[in-house]
Amino acid sequence: ELSGYEYINISTPRPGVGLVTFNRPRALNALFTPLFRELNDALRKLDKDAEVGAVVLTGSEKAFAAGADIKEMKDKTFSDAYGDDFIELWSEMASAIKKPVISAVNGYALGGGCELAMMADIMYVSMGATLGQPEIKLGIIPGAGGSQRLTKAVGKSKAMELILTGNNFSGKEAEQWGLAAKAFQTPEECLEGAITTAERIASYSRIAVKAAKEVVNKSQDLGVREGVEYERRVFHGMFGSKDQKIGMAAFAAKQKPEWENA
Numbered sequence: 001e002l003s004g005y006e007y008i009n010i011s012t013p014r015p016g017v018g019l020v021t022f023n024r025p026r027a028l029n030a031l032f033t034p035l036f037r038e039l040n041d042a043l044r045k046l047d048k049d050a051e052v053g054a055v056v057l058t059g060s061e062k063a064f065a066a067g068a069d070i071k072e073m074k075d076k077t078f079s080d081a082y083g084d085d086f087i088e089l090w091s092e093m094a095s096a097i098k099k100p101v102i103s104a105v106n107g108y109a110l111g112g113g114c115e116l117a118m119m120a121d122i123m124y125v126s127m128g129a130t131l132g133q134p135e136i137k138l139g140i141i142p143g144a145g146g147s148q149r150l151t152k153a154v155g156k157s158k159a160m161e162l163i164l165t166g167n168n169f170s171g172k173e174a175e176q177w178g179l180a181a182k183a184f185q186t187p188e189e190c191l192e193g194a195i196t197t198a199e200r201i202a203s204y205s206r207i208a209v210k211a212a213k214e215v216v217n218k219s220q221d222l223g224v225r226e227g228v229e230y231e232r233r234v235f236h237g238m239f240g241s242k243d244q245k246i247g248m249a250a251f252a253a254k255q256k257p258e259w260e261n262a
């Protein structure tokens, strides 16, 4: 059990599911360095924990996260930002974590909060969630991948409109545009839905799940032909796993597979 964090809570709501809940209510979960140190530490531990098959990341009903902490950023100079690699800490979830992460987005997910939600492998939202990239209103631009991930998800024209106007959009719209995988009526249903999906993922072979996440993510960086070739190499590799034998033998014998995660 992971504990002792100040700005996040960790729990295990179902077998195989690690739940990370932002806990900085007075600042609407504004994201600052101490929170990211804790988040990265917890995600790395969950990623290594053999009991955990998938992670859910959420905030409160009022706010997933209202953005990067404006008060932490406001006096930074170029040298501070460049010299300290500001935002480098934020990229760990997308670059280092191999298990699937589902963001359950309720309330505000603005600026860096929206960007963090988009870094997750799957995004679930409640209809009434408020998302957006309002950085332009602060005299800056998205800095944690928003200009890239939002554009890949919704297309150039809509992303350009959202980023240049700073207009918010709803969870319902996020789902209609394909940014979110599902939209739920209420925050409770959104979190419950994310946990249920995480539990389902955790019931499969860890090896197959890891490979599936890896190949889908390659589609973001490679062209279709290279991506399909990459997929095939990894697919061939699956025949070296025990779980491929276990899964297919179980099907043929009309039994439930007992994964060895090997």
Ligand code: HXC
Residues within 6 Å of the ligand: 026, 027, 028, 030, 066, 067, 068, 069, 070, 071, 087, 108, 110, 111, 112, 113, 115, 134, 135, 138, 141, 142, 143, 144
């Ligand atoms: C620091 C924040 C904050 C933020 C809210 N708070 N958002 N502090 N950084 N991003 C603080 C408020 O200052 C306030 O503190 C407390 O949280 C409650 O917020 P209120 O504004 O009183 O709540 P409410 O009236 O309900 O309005 C909610 C809100 C508003 C609409 C979400 O807080 C808001 O506009 N926040 C900023 C949203 C934003 O611009 N995000 C993008 C940031 S830039 P006190 O002490 O007064 O009680 C960004 C850059 C990313 O994310 C690029 C690199 C990662």
